[in-house]
Amino acid sequence: MGNLIKVLTRDIDNNAGNFFLDFENAQPTEAERQQWEQVSAVLEEAMSILQDLQSYSGAGEAIRQAIQQPNDESVQEKAWSSVVPLVGKLKKFYEFSVKLEGTLHGLLGFLTSARCSPTQHLEQEQALARQFAEILHFTLRFDELKMTNPAIQNDFSYYRRTLSRMRINNLATEEENEVNNELANRMSLFYANATPMLKTLSDATTKFVSDNTDLPIENTTDCLSTMASVCKVMLETPEYRSRFASEDTVLFCLRVMVGVIILYDYVHPAGAFVKSSKIDMKGCIKVLRDQPPNRVEGLLNALRYTTKHLNDETTSKQIKSMLQV
Secondary structure, three states: OOOOOOOOOOOOOOOOOOOOOOOOOOOOOHHHHHHHHHHHHHHHHHHHHHHHHHOOOOOHHHHHHHHHOOOOHHHHHHHHHHHHHHHHHHHHHHHHHHHHHHHHHHHHHHHOOOOOOHHHHHHHOHHHHHHHHHHHHHHHHHHHHHHOOOHHHHHHHHHHHHHHHHHHOOOOOHHHOOOOHHHHHHHHHHHHOOOHHHHHHHHHHHHHHHHOOOOOHHHHHHHHHHHHHHHHHHHHOHHHHOOOOOOHHHHHHHHHHHHHHHHHHHHOOOOOOOOOOOOOHHHHHHHHHOOOHHHHHHHHHHHHHOOOOOOOOOOOHHHHHHOOO
């Protein structure tokens, strides 16, 4: 493990973040293995979810034709048969978000337990820290793809409208449909959110804290702030950045840093932007702004529009100015 971590000149627990977290190669210790294997199966599914979402082209043309020719039965049937399998995919995405919530609870339970400090957890349990990072990376990537694909909500809206019409005309039963009414309501709420996976993770982290009343909230917030610091230091320190085998790891680190900032902002009572925050927000924003704009605009927007406390009076004018809000 020593070759993965290099503590800089100061004490590690006073300067959380001054060590190298190996996002590319960290392997589980025996203590981590059982939890790691459970999360690993979920992350494999996450990759296929992203591939399906990336290739999601929607049924826009068939729906347009159906709206323009409401009395042509064959056109209506074609639109319906185009939309139903797509809604099956949307159902799969939604059900995966529910699974991800449970997975996150298990990981946080491991990484925030009282047996050692947050920094020691991340240092000693690098494989689980890497998996937590991969969940955050997946979450932001999923939401980026969803935000730029209006077909998702258009398809689902058409599905619900058509289903409602079929019910009125007694043409449909719950059993025959890909998505029953109760599930459709939950999916509607999920997809109505601009960043549905991030909301799932924020809610799940908040629920983890409220469910574990015996665990000080600092165990969770310190884990998140330490991870943000680690990412920031690795990105701004040439010695660390040069260790990345792939340039993709830079974007991975940026996404993870933004993800943990957003979670911290939801979980910590005062949020991430106050002066007393354990996250160096100015430093993190500077790291983002130092990247090519086309690479980080989505991440800057995530900080602008999906955090909870950015617009509070306690947020400094400098931070607001850096984020152009």
